[in-house]
Amino acid sequence: MLKNYLKIAWRNLVRNRVQTFINIAGLSVGLACSLLILLWVQNELSVDSFFKNSDRLYSIYERQQFDHKINGTYNTPGPTANEMKKVMPEVEHAVSLGFGQNNTFQVGDKILKQNGSSASDEYFSIFSFKLLQGNAQTALNSPVSLAISRKMAEDFFGSPQAAIGKTIRYENSKNFKVTAVFENLPKNSSQKFDYLVNWYSFLQDNSWARDWGNQGPPTIVMLKQGANPAQFEQKITRFLDTYNSTDRKTSTFIIDLGIQPFSEQYLHGSFDNGKISGGRIEYVRIFSVVAIFILLIACINFMNLTTARSVKRAKEIGVRKVVGAMRSALIKQFISESLLITSLSVIFALLLLVVLLPVFNQVTQKQIELPFNQTGFWTKVVCITLVTGLISGSYPALFLSSFNPVKVLKGTLKLDSGATLFRKGLVVFQFVLSVILITGTIVISRQMNYIQSKNLGFDRENLIYIPLEGELAHKYDLFKEQALTMPGIQSVTRMTNAPTNIQNSTGGVGWIGKDTTVNIQFTQTSVGYDFVKTMKLRMLEGRDFSKDYPTDSVGLILNEAALKRIGYKNPIGQPLTFWGRKSKIIGVIKDFHYSSMHEEIRPLIIRSRADEIYGNILIRTQPGKTRAALASMESLCKQINPAYPFTYTFSDEEYQKLYQNEQIVGKLSNGFSFLAIFISCLGLLGLAMFTAEQRVKEIGIRKVLGASVSSLFTLLSSEFIVLVVIALLIASPIAWYATGKWLQGFAYRTPVQWWVFALSGAIIILIALATVSFQAVKAALINPVKSLRSE
Incomplete structure (x- = not known):
């Protein structure tokens, strides 16, 4: 059968x-x-779902209550992991993680940049990455321990076996011993690194991470078999109160802790209130x-x-x-x-x-x-x-x-009319989906164009970053002096962050008349001389940092948002206390976007630090002379900093990375919208062909009675256009709601205007007309004699 x-x-x-x-x-x-x-x-x-004990792995996150707001973050105090292991019986292993870095390693004459991080000694007991050499207990158990990937081992030593126990030079300042070699990380791991140094090494370079009052390193714990996650979360909610001496009745900055399965963090990594x-x-x-x-x-x-x-x-x-x-x-x-x-x-x-x-x-x-x-x-x-x-x-x-x-x-x-109506309903439903996809694509495209064209408050064109590493950190003044005499270079400054990604925050700011019942968090960064000039920021009041003013070491520059929160009417020269140090305001700059447009511009305080040994050198190149400037910088870096390969990034490229997900979504939306329309139009073409075939005698009679080709075209195509218009009317409010929800993820966004829906409608109607027109015209041009003779 x-x-x-x-x-x-x-x-x-x-x-x-x-x-x-x-x-x-x-x-x-x-x-x-x-x-x-x-x-x-x-x-x-x-x-991140492949780890051996995935069901027992949890990320610790903070809920910070201040300034009448509640913020969520995965940043925790540096000592959290070690202390939880000591005092929480539910915790079997705990680990603190450093921040992703791109550092220089050297073995003999071979010098390579590698991406990596730092982690405490229980890392490989928590994360079951395969170890080719060494074991989980000793991989990171001393200040000189270094775990490297198979790729890094092969690059420097030829094989994992040859790498174990060997010494490798780090940042031309420390020697590490290879104590473990792990298999290259799987493609479906959210963690991306080729090396891990021990947590003690991180603390040596970042003493602030020893303080309970600072947040930064993420904390991951593995609970013991049988431990109840809900009860553990309840126990640690006020875990930090003891170490920060927090009195919840009077404190203006309260932190609660929560836990999240580590395997969920990659997909569920945003916070709302x-x-x-x-x-x-x-x-x-x-x-x-x-x-x-x-x-x-x-x-x-x-x-x-x-x-x-x-x-x-x-x-x-x-x-x-x-x-x-x-x-x-x-x-x-x-x-x-x-x-x-x-x-x-x-x-x-x-x-x-x-x-x-x-x-x-x-x-x-x-x-x-x-x-x-x-x-x-x-x-x-x-x-x-x-x-x-x-x-x-x-x-x-x-x-x-x-x-x-x-x-x-x-x-x-x-x-019967029911069957015909059902068929028309299906056509309408098809085009409702197509209109929603087209409208979504237009809105996403407009938002991405808005982001690209919006004035950020500084000029990201012709702005280049060079990492402040090696001898450049100690000979920055020499580098700047010589760079300004070279072709293509307009101005030079330094900064502890990238200008499009400043995340450091503090509540340690005081001023005259401050409301002690409110804790306001300020973003902060430190810079070198000529910062405002190099960034091409707009100075509203006062001046930039300058060598001509020795007191600028305690000077501060505020953005508009910071000044608004502080409330000074005539800010220049007014006092501020920053981390217990008496300072004064020397300048106010117009707000500029120093993070993603998903976030509002927060209060920013800029300090002058001549002795900072990390961050970036910012170089403003002359328009059209970027190639000459890069050649100049490479030559100068090889002269001053020969132990490090010359690396650089463009400011506009770093800015693009902030919207990587949205760019991917935009491209996929374009492609899938086109394919949805293509499929819908195939169906419309088939129906148009069938309709013309069924009405062939009617068309012949109409032509004999004097009907024109244009009137027959209108007759055959109007039915389908009406269906498309109905689909447009149904789809528009749905698309308006859906795109509005997506745009809510941006603090700065383009409005969804009426013409977006009109454009979607025009596109879909034109495509529908183009689809049915060939068949309609063909049917209208048929010889009526042949039409009337057909069976």
């Missing part, structure tokens, strides 16, 4: 080649898109819905074309019923046809997947591989095939099998 079903199904496919092509093309594209998104979603969900809310999971959800949308659009094409062509198969169904075919047998026949088309579509979709995956990886910056050797993947493909085939074929099967054989064989069969 199954063989007979498939044989008949194949004959029908061959007989209706155009309809078959449209169905297979639409389903193939829809399935390929859905499989791409499925692979991406699987990759996202797999991040101190609570974990959203993150990358939002994009996973969005594109999961997009995948379903696109597949639905393809399935709707199949339903529409099959039910539209039902009249063509009416006599076949009537004869089958007369000779005894049961309705269940007819349903099986049509479902078999649907599954056959879907199976063929899956084959073409997999071929498309092979072609599209490299481009998809490039856009998403992933390294997803086709899991053709995994049984689970093929199981999912089979499930998708069955579900798609059943959804696509269900309505046509039920509809066609319900025909009355007497009416069919008498030739009096007419499709």
Whole structure:
């Protein structure tokens, strides 16, 4: 019986080649898109879920209450991990992590930059990365311990075996001993590093991390087997009160602690009012819905074309019923046809997947591989095939099998208004989804253009960063003096942060008239002379730091937001206390964006520090002379700092990295919107062809009676345009709500204006007209004699 079903199904496919092509093309594209998104979603969900004791790993986070706000952060005091291990019986292991760094290592004449971090000695007991050499207990148990990746071991020593026990020079200042070699980190790890130094080494360079009053290093704990996470979280809520001597009745800065499964942090890494809310999971959800949308659009094409062509198969169904075919047998026949088309579509979709995956990886910056050797993947493909085939074929099967054989064989069969209305409803639903995708794409594109073109308050063009490392830290003044005499260089300064990523904050600021019941957090950074000039900031009052004023060592520059919170009317010369040190305001600058536009500009205090040994040198190059400036800087760096390779970054590139996720979403939205429209228009083309075919005699009669080609074109296309307009009216409020929710993630955003929906409507109407126009014009130009002679 199954063989007979498939044989008949194949004959029908061959007989209706155009309809078959449209169905297979639409389903193939829809399935390929859905499989791409499925692979991406699987990759996202797999991040950090592979650790041996993943169910017992938790990140500690803070809920900071100050200035009538509650902020959430993963930054914790440096001693937290060690103290929790001592006093909390539920904690089996605890680890503090340093910050990602790009440092210089040397073995003999080989000098290489490596990405890495620092961690306390229980790191490999918590994170079950595979160790090729050494063991988890001794990998980081001394101040000179260094754990490196297989890649780093091969780069410096040839092999992991040859690396163990060897000495390697770090930043031309310390010698470390290789005590462990770990396998290169898996692609689905959120942590990216090629080396880890011991936590003691981090503390030597960052003494502030020993203080309970400072936040920075993340803390991760592994709970003991059987420990209750909810009870543990309740116990540590006020853990920091003792160490910070916090009186909750009088304190203006209160910190509560919470825990989050480490495997969830990658996807759920955002905070709203101190609570974990959203993150990358939002994009996973969005594109999961997009995948379903696109597949639905393809399935709707199949339903529409099959039910539209039902009249063509009416006599076949009537004869089958007369000779005894049961309705269940007819349903099986049509479902078999649907599954056959879907199976063929899956084959073409997999071929498309092979072609599209490299481009998809490039856009998403992933390294997803086709899991053709995994049984689970093929199981999912089979499930998708069955579900798609059943959804696509269900309505046509039920509809066609319900025909009355007497009416069919008498030739009096007419499709009732319900069937026609349902088919039109499906077309409207298709284009509702398409309009939502188009509108979303336009809004995302506008927001990204707004971010790119918005005045940040400083000029990020022709601005270059060089890391302040090695001899550059001690000979900065010499570097600056010589650099200013070289071609292409306009001005030079220094800064402890990158200008687009200043995150350090403090509450240790006092002033005359300060409200002691409110704790205001100020972002702070330290800079060198000529900072305002090099950044091209706008000075509202006062002046920049200068060598001509020795007292500038206690001088401070504020941004507008800081001045507003402090409240001084005539700020220049007014006193401030910063970390217990008496200072005074020497300048006020216009607010500039020093972090992502997801955040509002916060109060900023800028200090002058001539002795800072870390951070960046900022170089402003002359327009059009960047290449000459880079050559000048490379020559100078090799002269002053020969033990370090010359490295640099452009300010505009660093700014782009702040919106990496949004850029990826924008590119994917463009691609998927185009494909959704393509699939919808395939269905529209099929329906237009069928409608023209069904009305061929009507068209002939109208032409004989004097109808013009333009009037016939309007007649044939107006039905479809009306459906598209209805879809636009339904989709617009949905798209307005959805895009508004997405834009709420930006403190600075472009408004969603009415013309965005008008543009979406115009695009979809023009595309629909272009789709049906060829067929409509073709039908209108047919010789009426041939039309009236046709059977």
